[in-house]
Amino acid sequence: MDLQSTETNNTLIITVNEARIDASAAIRFKDSMRALTESGPAKAVLDLSQVTFVDSSGLGAIVASMKQLRSGQQLDLAGLTPDVAKVFRLTRMDSVFVIHDSIESMTRQAAG
Amino acid sequence: MAHRFSLSETATESGVRRLLSKGRARLVAAHVPASWLGTIELVWAEALNNIAEHAYAGLEPGKVHIDVAIEEFGVSARIRDRGRPLPGLEVPVAQLPESACPVESLPEGGFGWFLINDLCESVIYQRQNGENQLSLIIHPKEHTA
Numbered sequence: 275m276d277l278q279s280t281e282t283n284n285t286l287i288i289t290v291n292e293a294r295i296d297a298s299a300a301i302r303f304k305d306s307m308r309a310l311t312e313s314g315p316a317k318a319v320l321d322l323s324q325v326t327f328v329d330s331s332g333l334g335a336i337v338a339s340m341k342q343l344r345s346g347q348q349l350d351l352a353g354l355t356p357d358v359a360k361v362f363r364l365t366r367m368d369s370v371f372v373i374h375d376s377i378e379s380m381t382r383q384a385a386g
Numbered sequence: 387m388a389h390r391f392s393l394s395e396t397a398t399e400s401g402v403r404r405l406l407s408k409g410r411a412r413l414v415a416a417h418v419p420a421s422w423l424g425t426i427e428l429v430w431a432e433a434l435n436n437i438a439e440h441a442y443a444g445l446e447p448g449k450v451h452i453d454v455a456i457e458e459f460g461v462s463a464r465i466r467d468r469g470r471p472l473p474g475l476e477v478p479v480a481q482l483p484e485s486a487c488p489v490e491s492l493p494e495g496g497f498g499w500f501l502i503n504d505l506c507e508s509v510i511y512q513r514q515n516g517e518n519q520l521s522l523i524i525h526p527k528e529h530t531a
Contacts, residue, residue, distance in 0.1 A: 294403075296431065297402065298400060327427065329428060329431040330435075330495065330497035330498040330501060331435060331495075334494035334495045334497070337493070338494045340492070341490060341494070357424030357425075360424065360425075360428075361428065364504060364505075365482065366482065367485060370485055370489075370492060
């Protein structure tokens with residue numbers, strides 16, 4: 275799974291460089307997320323702005339990525355495209371995550 | 387008159403991806419509104435994933451077929467496979483998994499049939515001559531944004 279991570283202001287930003295988190299990507303996604311979050315900052319944000327499709331397996335893998343965090347660690351989401359936002363809304367998983375409009379709006383808020 | 391097309395693939399994860407990609411291209415070519423595509427692809431993905439993961443679980447993956455009719459108000463699809471029947475020969479009761487709970491108890495699955503039932507106007511399952519037939523009618527206008 276093509277995930278890219280950068281650390282700014284004590285926040286780990288993980289960018290998904292693929293268009294789909296679906297059944298065939300779910301396990302690779304979860305494993306890559308574990309590798310990226312098992313050390314490093316207590317706050318991580320998953321940038322989904324390039325992801326246009328998430329199915330229930332992909333949704334489950336994103337939830338699993340939060341459940342496998344270290345104690346006290348946090349995972350937010352950012353940049354949900356319309357169809358992805360809809361899956362979170364229909365399943366009420368939008369109430370489980372802190373969701374930012376974009377990485378830019380989140381860092382601007384933190385700076386302001 | 388409805389525009390119709392049919393597609394087939396092997397019911398594996400990569401086969402499902404190919405089928406969804408071809409299906410989306412056919413919908414676009416038939417001028418289905420762009421705002422419908424996400425809902426249609428999600429419903430088909432959930433139904434096809436169920437077949438790859440459950441109907442053919444432990445079996446040699448067989449074929450899955452989809453017969454699509456595009457109408458003015460929506461899209462109907464009949465999905466057929468020769469895997470195991472649905473338990474109880476019926477569409478599973480699909481309640482939304484509980485989300486108001488501690489992080490460690492959050493659901494990681496169980497959303498598939500909920501999404502299918504929630505997004506479809508009609509969901510009908512039949513087992514005939516060793517074949518699973520799932521008919522899904524989507525009226526996407528009721529579900530845009």
